Amino acid sequence: MFVLAVQQGLNGLVLGSLYVLVALGLTLVYGVLVQINFAHADFVMIGAFSAYFVTHALHGDYLLSLAAAGAVGALLGYLVNAAIFAPLLGKGSELRPLIATIGVSVMLENGALALLGPVPYAFATRYSAEVIRFGPLYLTAQSVIILAVAATAIVLLHGFLRFTFLGKALRAVAQDRETAGLMGIAPDRLIMLTFIIGSALAGLGGALLAPVLVLTPFAGTSVIVKAFAIVIIGGFGNIEGTILAGLLVGLIEAMTTQVLDPGLIDIVVFGLLLAMLVIRPTGLIAERREENV
Amino acid sequence: MRQIVCACGLLLTFLHTPALADGAARVVRIGALLPISGAGAYFGVQDREGIDLALDQLAKSPPGGARFDVHIEDSACSPLPATQAARRLLDGYRPDIIIGEECSDATLAVMPLVLQAGVPLLNAGSSALRITDPGNRETFRILPDEVMQGEDLANHAYRDLGARNAVLLHENTNAGIGNAAIFARRFAALGGKVVQTIGFGRDVNDFTAIATRIAALGPIDVIPTYTLEGQGLKITEALAQAGVVRGGGGHAVQLGTIWLPLGFDQQAGKAAEGYVRIVQFEPRDPRPVVQDFVAAFQAKFGHQPTHISAHAYDQIMLIADAVRRGAATPAAIRDRLAATRGFSGVTGSVVFDEHNQNVSRDTIHYVETEADGSFKPLDWK
Numbered sequence: 001m002f003v004l005a006v007q008q009g010l011n012g013l014v015l016g017s018l019y020v021l022v023a024l025g026l027t028l029v030y031g032v033l034v035q036i037n038f039a040h041a042d043f044v045m046i047g048a049f050s051a052y053f054v055t056h057a058l059h060g061d062y063l064l065s066l067a068a069a070g071a072v073g074a075l076l077g078y079l080v081n082a083a084i085f086a087p088l089l090g091k092g093s094e095l096r097p098l099i100a101t102i103g104v105s106v107m108l109e110n111g112a113l114a115l116l117g118p119v120p121y122a123f124a125t126r127y128s129a130e131v132i133r134f135g136p137l138y139l140t141a142q143s144v145i146i147l148a149v150a151a152t153a154i155v156l157l158h159g160f161l162r163f164t165f166l167g168k169a170l171r172a173v174a175q176d177r178e179t180a181g182l183m184g185i186a187p188d189r190l191i192m193l194t195f196i197i198g199s200a201l202a203g204l205g206g207a208l209l210a211p212v213l214v215l216t217p218f219a220g221t222s223v224i225v226k227a228f229a230i231v232i233i234g235g236f237g238n239i240e241g242t243i244l245a246g247l248l249v250g251l252i253e254a255m256t257t258q259v260l261d262p263g264l265i266d267i268v269v270f271g272l273l274l275a276m277l278v279i280r281p282t283g284l285i286a287e288r289r290e291e292n293v
Numbered sequence: 294m295r296q297i298v299c300a301c302g303l304l305l306t307f308l309h310t311p312a313l314a315d316g317a318a319r320v321v322r323i324g325a326l327l328p329i330s331g332a333g334a335y336f337g338v339q340d341r342e343g344i345d346l347a348l349d350q351l352a353k354s355p356p357g358g359a360r361f362d363v364h365i366e367d368s369a370c371s372p373l374p375a376t377q378a379a380r381r382l383l384d385g386y387r388p389d390i391i392i393g394e395e396c397s398d399a400t401l402a403v404m405p406l407v408l409q410a411g412v413p414l415l416n417a418g419s420s421a422l423r424i425t426d427p428g429n430r431e432t433f434r435i436l437p438d439e440v441m442q443g444e445d446l447a448n449h450a451y452r453d454l455g456a457r458n459a460v461l462l463h464e465n466t467n468a469g470i471g472n473a474a475i476f477a478r479r480f481a482a483l484g485g486k487v488v489q490t491i492g493f494g495r496d497v498n499d500f501t502a503i504a505t506r507i508a509a510l511g512p513i514d515v516i517p518t519y520t521l522e523g524q525g526l527k528i529t530e531a532l533a534q535a536g537v538v539r540g541g542g543g544h545a546v547q548l549g550t551i552w553l554p555l556g557f558d559q560q561a562g563k564a565a566e567g568y569v570r571i572v573q574f575e576p577r578d579p580r581p582v583v584q585d586f587v588a589a590f591q592a593k594f595g596h597q598p599t600h601i602s603a604h605a606y607d608q609i610m611l612i613a614d615a616v617r618r619g620a621a622t623p624a625a626i627r628d629r630l631a632a633t634r635g636f637s638g639v640t641g642s643v644v645f646d647e648h649n650q651n652v653s654r655d656t657i658h659y660v661e662t663e664a665d666g667s668f669k670p671l672d673w674k
Contacts, residue, residue, distance in 0.1 A: 004505070007505050008502055008505055008506075011499075011505055014501070015499050015501070113330065117334075117338065118329065118330060118331070118334025118335065118338060119334065119335040119522075120332075120335065120523035122526055124530060128534075129533075129534070129562075129563070131534050138534070138535070140534050143501075209498075212498055213498050214332065214498060214523030214524055214526070215523075216332070216334070216523065218330075218332075222496045222498055254501075254505075257502035257503055257506060258506050258509075261465075262491065262492070262493035262497050262502075262503060263465045263492045263493050263494050263497075266496075
């Protein structure tokens with residue numbers, strides 16, 4: 001029983017790490033812009049397909065495709081911010097950019113559908129089939145890559161935000177955009193940087209998810225609902241809370257799968273979400289606006 | 294002035310009525326409810342190929358001089374889009390007959406609409422029992438229902454594979470739940486034990502935790518799995534990684550019905566080794582009708598047909614057969630379909646019972662996936 005719990009714990013950590021990468025991009029953008037990017041799911045999907053095509057073009061070098069997917073995500077983030085968010089921010093209703101991202105999402109999904117077709121792509125990397133066993137426990141090499149890349153991305157993001165000038169400036173913009181501007185910080189550039197980092201994380205998350213997902217143009221949708229729940233459970237805009245919530249949701253999913261039908265797991269996850277909203281609406285880690293991002 | 298406008302309106306209506314605009318050739322209008330988007334979209338892609346080939350061939354030798362026109366609506370393998378698509382077909386296109394849907398939930402949702410409209414529905418992809426039991430007078434199905442498939446699969450699992458225990462995996466849909474329940478009932482009646490039944494939604498992507506759960510149950514003989522292709526791949530991979538199935542060095546054999554297309558084996562690779570499943574089309578079937586179909590399909594599309602393409606082809610050809618026997622209206626097509634005898638399609642023969650269910654069992658073929666991703670037929674009768 002103990003071994004089984006440890007195995008499901010490992011499964012949950014892997015799943016949670018994937019959720020964290022996707023949710024971090026969402027929460028990062030929210031923390032700085034106080035806006036939700038509904039096209040985030042499609043950045044995940046495009047990251048996944050980028051990894052698929054780069055891997056095939058490079059005859060199986062999946063690790064390089066991770067970097068490519070991150071770069072594609074970053075480029076998408078740049079384009080969407082430059083074309084949609086930046087022109088619409090501060091011009092009338094705050095709903096405009098939000099609704100515009102829904103439009104971007106629909107365009108990307110249908111564009112991908114027209115280009116790639118609806119039939120699921122089978123994306124098994126050479127790491128998917130490589131099973132590492134240690135006693136009664138096992139992990140695939142793909143899972144090890146997911147854990148390692150997610151941990152590295154989290155540490156780098158944390159270090160960037162805490163210890164670099166740009167990171168500190170970004171946090172200053174998140175706290176108070178106008179005052180940050182008065183201190184000589186260019187908020188628009190930092191908003192762009194936030195979008196690029198958040199979208200690169202989505203692309204990277206997509207690349208890591210690609211061998212796990214049923215890879216279709218709608219692949220991102222199945223993950224993004226969980227990512228939204230994680231962002232709310234962790235506290236909107238709260239990086240540490242999102243990491244904690246993502247891992248927690250992954251662990252809950254894996255552990256409850258042991259005893260419940262997977263069809264019922266969402267009830268547990270979204271029950272937790274509702275409980276958080278009622279009992280602790282600020283999220284797992286108490287919201288202190290100045291601590292966000 | 295008003296009379297001129299009315300006359301122009303009548304003229305335009307006249308010109309836009311397909312049967313009349315075409316001149317002498319009568320047009321048989323076939324509405325198609327196909328999943329073009331969503332998780333079941335691969336059905337739609339493969340259905341279209343079968344339909345296109347059938348239309349090409351019918352255009353060369355039209356039965357009774359009739360021209361066949363197919364109008365496709367995206368029904369997305371889901372009840373709400375399917376009913377909306379059916380409404381668009383019935384109100385806008387006014388078909389003589391409708392083919393589709395692939396998913397049972399969607400087909401069940403559409404059935405009351407076709408009954409009300411008096412337009413026959415010819416189904417070849419949904420297995421839920423209720424589609425033809427009790428069904429309705431307008432709905433026909435050439436696919437073996439879930440009882441025919443499920444009981445047969447349970448019999449073979451118990452007798453031919455020597456299976457004594459099973460874990461059932463199914464998506465939480467009418468078809469998924471129904472198929473699993475029928476297998477379980479028959480398997481238990483034979484003396485087998487269903488250790489666990491695990492249902493999941495179509496939004497589940499990661500099956501590692503489920504595979505871990507199954508691995509913890511000890512040696513399992515068979516794992517009947519009822520899911521669409523995308524999730525089917527992920528389940529097979531996860532079960533192999535957990536060392537549960539033969540493809541991962543384990544003991545269990547995965548079993549499936551017609552949900553997975555030919556080609557699944559190559560996509561899943563070594564993980565699918567030993568997978569036994571029903572396909573309703575065997576491209577190596579020596580009957581001329583099958584070999585002609587395979588050759589024509591290969592020539593037109595450059596790849597082998599799947600059973601889904603074959604079913605779509607058979608649906609159109611069965612309608613053509615009814616038209617050849619003099620059917621000219623929806624009611625007449627329904628009556629001729631019900632009286633079908635001696636039709637030999639590429640997926641097998643068709644004889645409808647009093648509930649419009651095809652009772653021919655020559656449509657059930659078993660295949661087993663080999664380690665290299667190919668498959669071999671199993672001579673199970």
